[in-house]
Amino acid sequence: MARFTKNRWTSAIIPALLIHIPIGTVYCWSVFKQLIADQLHASPASVEWGFSLAIFFLGMSAAFAGPMVEKNIKKSALISMVCFVAGFAGTGVSIALGFLPGVFICYGAIMGAGLGIGYLTPVKNLMLWFADNRGLATGIAVAGFGLTKAIASPVMEYLIGSIGLVNMFYTLAVVYAIMMLVGFLLIRRPAGWVYDPATSYVSRVSILKKPVFWGIWLAFYINITCGLALISQEKDILHDVLKAFPQYAPLSPSAFAAAISGIIGLVLAVDSVLNTAGRVGFSTLSDHLKRRETVYQVIFVISIAVCLLQVCTNSIDRALLWAVLMMLFLVNAGYGGGFSTLPVLLDQHFGTKTVSTTHGLTLSAWAFAGLSGNQLASFVVTHAPDQAHRYAALIPVLIVLFIIALISVSLVKAAGKRVAVA
The missing domain is CATH 1.20.1250.20 (MFS general substrate transporter like domains)
Structure with a gap:
């Protein structure tokens, strides 16, 4: 049993938080949605579809990514990072170009896919590492997703005020890429666990x-x-x-x-x-x-x-x-x-x-x-x-x-x- 509990914080909890905290910023949408509408000369109602699509693609990508996560947690962590960071940065590019459909594609579809795969990736891993306290383990990790709004919202507001909306997306895309990359490098299944088709x-x-x-x-x-x-x-x-x-x-x-x-x-x-x-x-x-x-x-x-x-x-x-x-x-x-x-x-x-x-x-x-x-x-x-x-x-x-x-x-x-x- 000892080999299953060794390094479970660095192999399960910390990487789960490093993945879930960045993707949890989807709940910070209200911080900048009006700014996007103003900059793109669009109605807030039309811009709101960016968030709705992100949640939709989150759920649907998770629905189809389950077998991949079961088979290869490293692959799913990497795909999540690439999709989420590319979508987040792409949202900034779309705003800079004044292209509203780009916001729907990048923030909604591409980033949304990264959200779903990233949300799903650490969960089973935590249940394997914390077999005796599965609820507590998944609760701590998923808490990172919920707490992000309180942490990231003031950071976003500060960055928008100091460097502008578009540069906020670029800056945080780099920060989130580093966090999720470290999570990808750290996350691993318990020793002795083997995928059995x-x-x-x-x-x-x-x-x-x-x-x-x-x-x-x-x-x-x-x-x-x-x-x-x-x-x-x-x-x-x-x-x-x-x-x-x-x-x-x-x-x-x-x-x-x-x-x-x-x-x-x-x-x-x-x-x-x-x-x-x-x-x-x-x-x-x-x-x-x-x-x-x-x-x-x-x-x-x-x-x-x-x-x-x-x-x-x-x-x-x-x-x-x-x-x-x-x-x-x-x-x-x-x-x-x-x-x-x-x-x-x-x-x-x-x-x-x-x-x-x-x-x-x-x-x-x-x-x-x-x-x-x-x-x-x-x-x-x-x-x-x-x-x-x-x-x-x-x-x-x-x-x-x-x-x-x-x-x-x-x-x-x-x-x-x-x-x-x-």
Whole structure:
């Protein structure tokens, strides 16, 4: 056993972070999307497709890259680095040329492919190196993806202010290339592990035929969709709540905007921290539970409870701020926890030998949620009968979706128990 634990930090955790931290900057899109729109004389709505395509290609590339990751982790790490860095730098070139389709191609398709392959690459490796604490290991690595926004956003803002938007892309492309190259050089499987095609290969069709897979896929998809729907409305939610506070009434429009901006900045920072804490905390909790589905049940019950709490306080006293913040923070933590707990849940049902393939296929839910989450929120708030508090119409929809997700994962848990008994 000692040979499997020797150097596991330098062979698994550190390279995972060196890969996941750069690709996690996809969540920093809001820092520069308006600047891209201004520089290319395009509407923010049209530019937004760059991010949507990045998430879509992330999920779809992961869905197809699983077997490659199973077979050759070095190859997948290298391909991820090349695609991500080329796409990130290419985005800068596209902006410099004033070519919006180039942003879609580079940031969306090329960088998106690097995101998916890079996200998938370290996961099984961590589960092999940390066989006794698989949830904790994957949680720590995936936490790097979630925490990046808090770290990289101020760095990007500083670079944009000092050297400009295009040069920011070039500079960080070099930094990320170095980080991911070191990750590529360090990452390796445990000594004694050998790829066995006979046991490691699994037909994607056979996986897709299993109802358990679709139960997990649906629960994962709903968790991401609800998280993105709520996150996309955070500014409007806080604006609607705070404008009802009497202490803000005397403020001029500019002073009110400044106050809102400061509060939103603080909330987003806390969101990032709690997203990261959720990734580590929920996955670590799964290590101490008999059934991994229990963590998803906890996530969905908490999410339903805080959404119901917000609805109740809104009907009683104009949406108390503490209830709104509790909803935002805990749903965000569960959003992060759903990502980190997914690999060990799939391991429980399909086995470690094929986890890269099953994990990749399940991440296709991320691709579709990336397209549907924001659109769902936009549709609901646009058609809300009370436009003064249009965000409130979104909460009941989220409650219904979380209930469906809870039912889905509960059925998966029941099926797993039957198999275990048999």
